Amino acid sequence: MSGMTPAAPFGPLDFQLVLLRRMADHQPGLVEDARHELGVSIAEMREANRRWQAMVRSPRTRGALSRYRSVLGAPERSVRRRIGDLECDALLWPVPLWPDLRFEVLAADGGAVWNEWLVRAPGAAGPSLRTVDDLKPWSCTVDEAARAFPPATPLEGSAPTRWRLRLTLPDGGQRVAEFTWGLLQRVE
Numbered sequence: 001m002s003g004m005t006p007a008a009p010f011g012p013l014d015f016q017l018v019l020l021r022r023m024a025d026h027q028p029g030l031v032e033d034a035r036h037e038l039g040v041s042i043a044e045m046r047e048a049n050r051r052w053q054a055m056v057r058s059p060r061t062r063g064a065l066s067r068y069r070s071v072l073g074a075p076e077r078s079v080r081r082r083i084g085d086l087e088c089d090a091l092l093w094p095v096p097l098w099p100d101l102r103f104e105v106l107a108a109d110g111g112a113v114w115n116e117w118l119v120r121a122p123g124a125a126g127p128s129l130r131t132v133d134d135l136k137p138w139s140c141t142v143d144e145a146a147r148a149f150p151p152a153t154p155l156e157g158s159a160p161t162r163w164r165l166r167l168t169l170p171d172g173g174q175r176v177a178e179f180t181w182g183l184l185q186r187v188e
Contacts, residue, residue: 010051013038015071016097017048019118019181022161026178026185027137034097064113068093068105076102077122088114092122100124101141101183117163117182120144132175135167135187142179 017040024031035045055067062070068091069075075091083106092102095118102122106115119141120126127140129148142163146152149167155176157163163179167187176188 010048010055010071012072012093012096013040014048014051015103016095017045018052019095019103020097021045021049022159023180023183023185026180030138038097063111064116065091065105065107065111068103068113068116072103075105081106092119094121098138098183104182117142117161117179119182130170132169132187135175135177135184137185138183140184141182145177145179145184 016038017035020031020034035042055061061067072093076094077092079090079092081088081090086108088106088108091105091107093105095101095103098118100121101118101124102120104115104117104119105113107113120143126144128134129140129144134148135145140148142165145167146165149169151168153166155164155166157178161181163182165177165179167175167177169175178185178188
């Protein structure tokens with residue numbers, strides 16, 4: 001990404017930096033490693049986040065689904081999904097930093113985005129989650145933790161891209177897991 005200028009098109013690499021920027025609040029070491037893997041500076045990560053926020057908050061902004069298509073290109077996969085009584089489209093994009101994950105956007109028929117987060121890629125093996133010790137940062141998604149430690153109770157997150165789940169452990173104890181963009185960050 002070196003040599004990035006503000007006029008350069010915002011693309012998948014920039015979007016990964018946006019995901020990382022929010023995760024840096026909880027996992028700065030993992031984010032630093034990922035940033036080095038991507039070959040970008042802290043300044044470039046901040047600039048990508050600044051540009052993303054400007055796109056999201058612009059009075060001329062297009063809808064969230066159009067923004068994702070513009071930044072990430074055509075989805076790798078699009079499937080119709082039923083959630084309770086509602087139907088929506090689940091659009092999935094690859095995220096090179098996490099090859100076993102996909103960025104998923106759930107969108108209503110009119111294009112309104114209901115949810116946006118990282119999920120396990122179709123066909124990719126998920127982690128073995130049996131004890132609280134298996135819940136390592138970046139090891140699992142919201143759905144995987146909820147299925148592994150039922151009943152799981154959703155709790156309010158501390159920001160729009162954050163989710164929290166109260167998990168029930170095999171011994172009956174409970175812990176709260178915090179996720180950013182759908183990826184586990186920490187267990188309280």
